[in-house]
Amino acid sequence: MAEVAEQEKVVKAPSEPLFSKKNRKLITDPLTDNNPITIQVLGICSALAITAELKASIVMTIAVLFVMGVGNVVISLMRNIIPSKIRIIAQLIVVATLVIIVDLVLKTYAYSLSKTLSVFIGLIITNCIIMGRFEAFALANRPWRSFLDGIGNAAGYGIILIIVGFFRELLGTGTLLGIPVLGDPVDKTGLYAFGYENNGFMLYPPMALVVVGLIIWVQRSRNEALIEQE
């Protein structure tokens, strides 16, 4: 993708509409055919660690959306003044600044949630998707396209997080966003009246890996373009 982008820079297309087909593809591609988690298998660590609750997944998604959207724009604006020898350091400073903003906002307005997410907000810095997009896209593209690319990849990451979080919370604790949806396990109402029990395995990270694996399986078997040639 990076190579394609670099070629485009040379061509220069000044009068391109904001949501041209090519720009729309920047958002839609990472959601499906080029999903950062299921296709590129990046950012797995946080996908396994924090998806036991749907709420945490959603907050993580918003945090990454912010960091990637803004970060890509900032890097893109500075792309001509960053010396290529120290570009990794420059990228790190940008992402670290943004992550600290997110972290402080969470600590101020949602303290208990920031406890749940604990170290993983800080670890957004090391999220391979972010550095990957800075390096592969923002350094070689205009701010608007970089913004779309950042939002698209963050959304592709977030959509998987939310799917995994949905199933893990529903099957693991019988709640969604903390609201009991399958009945009360103590009073034995709803599904629990029939002997249903929560699946404790769902709360362990290994099960998140299995869920991600199942998503990859479904996606690959439905999307012909992804089936590897033998």
Next chain:
Amino acid sequence: MGLKQNLHNLKEKYKGTKMAPAFNAIHTFLYLPNETTHNGTHIKGADDLKRTMNIVIMSLVPCLLFGMFNAGYQHYLATGEIERVTSGFFSGGFWTVDNFMIGFWKIIPLVIVSYGVGLAVEFVFAVIKGHEVEEGYLVTGMLVPLIVPVDIPLWMLAVAVIFGVVIGKEVFGGTGMNILNPALTIRAFLFFAYPTWMSGDKVWVHGAVERNNEIIAGSNLDAISGETILGSYAQNSEVMYSLSDMFLGFIPGSIGETSKLLIILGALFLIFTKIGSWRIIVSTLVGALVMGLIFNGVVDAGWITEGSKFYGLMSVDFWQHLFIGSILFGAVFMATDPVTAAQTNKGKWIYGFLIGFISIAIRVFNPAYPEGVFLAILLMNVFAPTIDHYVVQGNVKRRMKRLKAKTA
């Protein structure tokens, strides 16, 4: 025209359609297929996959029947309706119809669910992927009811079987390609997903959970404690079973693993028919004994005091570890699975030794997982290909050296 001929004719009719694999499976299961070899050698060994599987199942049947009697025996013993038997393996109080019926009605549904769900998954995969149904599930389906507590709810078993067969086997390519032992994958899933049904002192005796609920609700009954021997040791409490009870199997535990005598008979049968690898069985037991000896040594040296939470299990005589828990069952029926075990002879020794060694280590050091055997076997399943790789490489290196020495 008999059923066999009918099936032969039907098979022709289904040939080439989507349902052919499912149909062929039924055909193969009931009869020897009427297929002839098309090319190459025309001599076939009689020990095909189906027969191999059947021999393992035959060696498991005594454990299953004993488990049925034992389920009833433990139940009535706990409710105080019968006395503890004292006169050895052929005690009249154990082999009663009442005992058998309790176990029969609890365990046959487990067997049916295990086979029904497992084979259904295999059939679905065979039809979708268009390959033949393999016999791989026949043994797994029999092992699964033997390694769960008697009161496990059927739907949990069904969910676990689906998980175990799909994730443990089908994603790797089906029978013969799996890395993990499917039966143990199923048990591991149950253990981590529904720990309240898989561990503790209430699940091993039929009726103990219900009885406990009634007591909580205010009913005036004696509580049943069906603590396993491992559980008692892990809590440093008194063990109420004699060594002969442990050996003969008159103890609470998973359905099929209590009777060491019958497991040993099954092991001899498997070794005699050359289905199970004696190297793996022996090395597993050696590994367990070595770890037990090390722990005994630690206790003898006085490095650990009676106050320690490890004292109970560490001070168990090293040879007694073989009679406690399911190390013997694991060694004989789980570790020897030819697909997931190491393939080379030297590799089998290493593989088995580490299983035994790690089993006892988990047993002692982690009171939360008093039965570490299944975890140890799953772990070594993962390492088996690596062990084989290095054994083969070592062999290659040695022979290269010899070759060089000769030619130089």
